[in-house]
Amino acid sequence: MGVDLNRALVNEARRLASVEQLDCNFIAGDAFAPGVAINDPSRTIVISTGLLHHLDLRELVELFSVQARLGVAGFAHWDIAPCVWSTVGAWVFHQARMREPVSRHDGVMSARRAHCAEALLAAAHAGAPEYAPSVIEGSRWHPRAIDVLRPITGWKT
Amino acid sequence: MEDVTALVFASLVVLALVDGACSGFRAGLGRTGLIRHAEHDRRSTIVGLALVTVCLLPASFAFAADMAFGQSGLKVYSGAGAAMLRVLLPYAAVVGLALTVYGLLGWRRKYLAMAVVLGPFTLIRAVVALSAAAAGCLEAGAGTAALVILLGTLAILIVEPLANRRLGPSTG
Numbered sequence: 001m002g003v004d005l006n007r008a009l010v011n012e013a014r015r016l017a018s019v020e021q022l023d024c025n026f027i028a029g030d031a032f033a034p035g036v037a038i039n040d041p042s043r044t045i046v047i048s049t050g051l052l053h054h055l056d057l058r059e060l061v062e063l064f065s066v067q068a069r070l071g072v073a074g075f076a077h078w079d080i081a082p083c084v085w086s087t088v089g090a091w092v093f094h095q096a097r098m099r100e101p102v103s104r105h106d107g108v109m110s111a112r113r114a115h116c117a118e119a120l121l122a123a124a125h126a127g128a129p130e131y132a133p134s135v136i137e138g139s140r141w142h143p144r145a146i147d148v149l150r151p152i153t154g155w156k157t
Numbered sequence: 158m159e160d161v162t163a164l165v166f167a168s169l170v171v172l173a174l175v176d177g178a179c180s181g182f183r184a185g186l187g188r189t190g191l192i193r194h195a196e197h198d199r200r201s202t203i204v205g206l207a208l209v210t211v212c213l214l215p216a217s218f219a220f221a222a223d224m225a226f227g228q229s230g231l232k233v234y235s236g237a238g239a240a241m242l243r244v245l246l247p248y249a250a251v252v253g254l255a256l257t258v259y260g261l262l263g264w265r266r267k268y269l270a271m272a273v274v275l276g277p278f279t280l281i282r283a284v285v286a287l288s289a290a291a292a293g294c295l296e297a298g299a300g301t302a303a304l305v306i307l308l309g310t311l312a313i314l315i316v317e318p319l320a321n322r323r324l325g326p327s328t329g
Contacts, residue, residue: 016190089272096279097186099321 003029003037032059032066041071049149052079053114057123060115064127064154074131074155080114081137081150087111089148120152132157162231165238172249173209173309176282177316179256181205183279184320205320212312212319216305223301237297237306244289252278286310 002024004010013026029036031051038044046067055063067075080086087108094107115123117135124133131154138147185201223229255274259267290310294303 012190020192022192089276092276092280093272096276097183 001037002026003031003034005030032062034066035070038070038072042073044070044072046072046075047077049078050080050110052077052120052152053110057115057119060120060123061127064124064131066127068128068131071156074153075128076151076153078149078151079120080111080148082111082114082116083141086114086148117152124152124154128154130157131155161239162235165235165242168242168246169238169309172245173213173313174206175249176313177209177212178202178206180317181208181320181324184317185324188325201320201324204323205316208319208323209312209316212316213309216308216312219301219305219308223305227301229297229300229302233297233300233302234305237293237302240296241289241293241306244285244292248278248281248285283314286313 002010002013004013004026005028007028010026010028017024017026027037031048034046052060052063064075080090090108090111094104098104098107117137120135121133124131133152133154135150135152137150179202181204182198182202184205185197189197191197220234224231251274255270255278258270259275262270287310290306293306297303297306
């Protein structure tokens, strides 16, 4: 089940899934009210990619809190590991590949405003204390082109 | 001497065609949203190849006219082409290696090739093309040969914008 706030994107995802005959569903919903997409919380893992850097610290806590209140089995949220390499890499990648100025700008801003592991873990502990969160990432001074996106994962204890 | 001239010309033509195909491929990337987009990629590559072939026609006609009626001679073109290749070949070798990795190896190495080589080298592509043109013009001196070089370089550089227009509206 895929969820997005934007109904136009959800409709496009449905169309593409239909073209490729994929066995999946999409629904419009809010990450802060994800119950719309969850039937059985104990068998649900909430996954996102590139969402967390759009939230401030207060909203991060709320995001984890919402998932804890639903009682999902776990969560895995992939986002950019902030470091000088990901910022430089984002600049090069978006300058080289993006066609719109706003995309070239926003791609770099996303890398710059991404949360560090400590902030993510603190938010998860505060919002979902009954979950065991972890972030696996390497040294921020070591270039890790393959691990630009890393998850914060959490399992209900 | 004739063998060297043929090799220089063949190398430049091959580089131009490969660059055109890659320009089409780049212009098509990220436009479908499909997971299985190999067919779309193939079509985009062919569009790039067709566009660079058409765009190179003015340079080809100017070259043919110069050969038939002008005074430059093959030796001038051969020297200018060799000067251009001295700039283009190191760039092409690195990009070719990265493209091999991109095409043949797993997604981790593919991503690495994109981040370390193909991204930065796409950024400097126009600078490399213009530097090669400058080297060729300096070698050829003022005259029709310089005009042919400039027309050829212009053709290379306008393929991607044209392919972007041909392959549909921008998707970011």
